[in-house]
Amino acid sequence: MIDLETARRVIAAAEQKAEEIKQPMNIAVVDGGGNLVAHVRMDGAWIGSIDISINKAFTSRAFDIATKDLAHHSQSAGGIPLKEDGKVVGAIGVSGGSGEQDHAVAEAGASVVR
Amino acid sequence: MIDLETARRVIAAAEQKAEEIKQPMNIAVVDGGGNLVAHVRMDGAWIGSIDISINKAFTSRAFDIATKDLAHHSQSAGGIPLKEDGKVVGAIGVSGGSGEQDHAVAEAGASVVR
Amino acid sequence: MIDLETARRVIAAAEQKAEEIKQPMNIAVVDGGGNLVAHVRMDGAWIGSIDISINKAFTSRAFDIATKDLAHHSQSAGGIPLKEDGKVVGAIGVSGGSGEQDHAVAEAGASVVR
Amino acid sequence: MIDLETARRVIAAAEQKAEEIKQPMNIAVVDGGGNLVAHVRMDGAWIGSIDISINKAFTSRAFDIATKDLAHHSQSAGGIPLKEDGKVVGAIGVSGGSGEQDHAVAEAGASVVR
Numbered sequence: 001m002i003d004l005e006t007a008r009r010v011i012a013a014a015e016q017k018a019e020e021i022k023q024p025m026n027i028a029v030v031d032g033g034g035n036l037v038a039h040v041r042m043d044g045a046w047i048g049s050i051d052i053s054i055n056k057a058f059t060s061r062a063f064d065i066a067t068k069d070l071a072h073h074s075q076s077a078g079g080i081p082l083k084e085d086g087k088v089v090g091a092i093g094v095s096g097g098s099g100e101q102d103h104a105v106a107e108a109g110a111s112v113v114r
Numbered sequence: 115m116i117d118l119e120t121a122r123r124v125i126a127a128a129e130q131k132a133e134e135i136k137q138p139m140n141i142a143v144v145d146g147g148g149n150l151v152a153h154v155r156m157d158g159a160w161i162g163s164i165d166i167s168i169n170k171a172f173t174s175r176a177f178d179i180a181t182k183d184l185a186h187h188s189q190s191a192g193g194i195p196l197k198e199d200g201k202v203v204g205a206i207g208v209s210g211g212s213g214e215q216d217h218a219v220a221e222a223g224a225s226v227v228r
Numbered sequence: 229m230i231d232l233e234t235a236r237r238v239i240a241a242a243e244q245k246a247e248e249i250k251q252p253m254n255i256a257v258v259d260g261g262g263n264l265v266a267h268v269r270m271d272g273a274w275i276g277s278i279d280i281s282i283n284k285a286f287t288s289r290a291f292d293i294a295t296k297d298l299a300h301h302s303q304s305a306g307g308i309p310l311k312e313d314g315k316v317v318g319a320i321g322v323s324g325g326s327g328e329q330d331h332a333v334a335e336a337g338a339s340v341v342r
Numbered sequence: 343m344i345d346l347e348t349a350r351r352v353i354a355a356a357e358q359k360a361e362e363i364k365q366p367m368n369i370a371v372v373d374g375g376g377n378l379v380a381h382v383r384m385d386g387a388w389i390g391s392i393d394i395s396i397n398k399a400f401t402s403r404a405f406d407i408a409t410k411d412l413a414h415h416s417q418s419a420g421g422i423p424l425k426e427d428g429k430v431v432g433a434i435g436v437s438g439g440s441g442e443q444d445h446a447v448a449e450a451g452a453s454v455v456r
Contacts, residue, residue: 003157035161039153043117047149047376048404147375148275176276231385263389267381271345275377 002029002082002090006113007037010082010092014109018042018096025096025105026053029082032089034061042096049095053078056102057093064088068103078102080110089113116143116196116204120227121151124196124206128223132156132210139210139219140167143196146203148175156210163209167192170216171207178202182217192216194224203227230257230310230318234341235265238310238320242337246270246324253324253333254281257310260317262289270324277323281306284330285321292316296331306330308338317341344371344424344432348455349379352424352434356451360384360438367438367447368395371424374431376403384438391437395420398444399435406430410445420444422452431455 002010007029018025024045029037036057041050060067060079067079077099082090094106116124121143132139138159143151150171155164174181174193181193191213196204208220230238235257246253252273257265264285269278288295288307295307305327310318322334344352349371360367366387371379378399383392402409402421409421419441424432436448 004154005157007154033161035155036153036164037155039150040118040121041149041151043119046405047147048401050150145375147373147377149375173276177274232382233385235382261389263383264381264392265383267378268346268349269377269379271347275375278378 001084002031002037002113004037007090010109010112011038011040013112014092014094014105015040015042017105017108018094021097021101021104023097023101023105025094025102026050027105027109028053028057028093029109030054030057030061030091030093032061034058034091037090045096052095053093055093056095056106057091060093061088061091066103066106067093068099078106080106082110082113084113115198116145116151116227118151121204124223124226125152125154127226128206128208128219129154129156131219131222132208135211135215135218137211137215137219139208139216140164141219141223142167142171142207143223144168144171144175144205144207146175148172148205151204159210166209167207169207170209171205174207175202175205180217180220181207182213192220194220196224196227198227229312230259230265230341232265235318238337238340239266239268241340242320242322242333243268243270245333245336246322249325249329249332251325251329251333253322253330254278255333255337256281256285256321257337258282258285258289258319258321260289262286262319265318273324280323281321283321284323284334285319288321289316289319294331295321296327306334308334310338310341312341343426344373344379344455346379349432352451352454353380353382355454356434356436356447357382357384359447359450360436363439363443363446365439365443365447367436367444368392369447369451370395370399370435371451372396372399372403372433372435374403376400376433379432387438394437395435397435398437399433402435403430403433408445408448409435410441420448422448424452424455426455
């Protein structure tokens with residue numbers, strides 16, 4: 001279960017990574033139903049990435065797969081399922097940098113609940 | 115300017131009020147351009163209120179007015195402009211309870227930057 | 229025919245009225261096909277009124293009638309057909325103030341081509 | 343800050359370039375929040391390009407980048423951020439000709455505030 005407290009820990013870890021690589025990001029966390037639990041737009045992150053981050057989180061949960069592994073969206077890294085004991089309980093979506101940067105930040109967030 | 119740090123303080127004040135009145139809420143903050151800065155769904159808040167909270171924040175910024183004062187949307191309380199030195203710099207949108215509850219929580223949040 | 233030069237004269241007259249009544253407005257002009265020719269958002273006018281002004285202009289042309297005379301939209305003044313020699317050639321749409329203010333500004337603009 | 347007066351100077355410069363290359367254009371300017379400030383359709387410009395010009399301006403602001411540099415939208419030149427002192431304060435979007443023509447006209451407009 002991704003409650004708000006968990007979503008905040010996921011976002012905090014993702015933000016820390018984004019700051020490390022100096023790339024402001026939009027970060028979204030959805031629960032097991034694919035519904036938004038929390039979103040933040042870091043200062044200086046693109047407004048065009050707001051919806052993209054939310055959509056990546058949704059898509060990642062919707063197919064229980066990292067968006068970088070979706071064949072026809074291979075350029076759309078940044079969405080990663082959140083798993084507890086091997087079970088998908090939600091997802092994180094990140095948008096704001098290159099595909100690699102988005103994925104690295106999403107991974108940092110996802111690592112909190114894995 | 116509503117940066118992420120300010121948005122978080124607004125949301126924290128709104129959450130505290132929501133906890134006081136024991137009504138979990140969706141809370142969204144937009145900046146001066148009407149674009150989302152941060153959103154949280156408190157545990158137990160309706161998933162149907164996610165988009166409503168975001169829309170209320172946008173609408174409130176779009177017309178620089180509390181949504182409860184929009185004549186033809188009088189039932190849509192919960193959106194309040196955020197003002198610094200009398201200038202509208204963003205808005206908060208709250209959804210999850212009665213119109214009165216939504217408005218009270220939004221007001222608690224807005225009071226942080228007024 | 230509403231060409232860009234005519235649209236600009238319509239908008240200029242509308243703007244002047246808006247300044248007189250000290251109410252910043254969104255002002256849009258569409259041609260005989262209902263398609264946008266020009267739009268301006270005066271400084272301080274609501275961003276929520278951008279689309280409304282364009283829609284009022286379209287609606288007014290679409291039904292060749294002032295929007296204040298549309299029964300089920302009686303509150304939506306601010307759209308007025310532009311007529312040359314009694315023939316509708318386009319429309320102006322104004323949004324940003326009360327229905328009366330919107331209509332007065334639209335009328336000032338429409339008077340240029342009547 | 344892109345106010346209406348600035349938007350008009352941007353559009354005037356873009357129009358002049360469009361006349362030089364004899365290609366009528368739709369030209370749109372958005373502010374820092376991605377919201378439309380002004381739009382013109384030059385006489386003879388495509389009605390199908392109205393929304394495209396507005397979307398290009400929004401997209402360019404949303405990602406703070408010329409639309410011709412968006413990898414997966416490489417065909418969509420014509421959107422360029424407007425910068426004051428190196429800070430993005432809005433964007434211009436142009437549609438009506440080839441990608442190269444759109445970009446040249448947008449550049450002429452953007453040069454006014456750079």
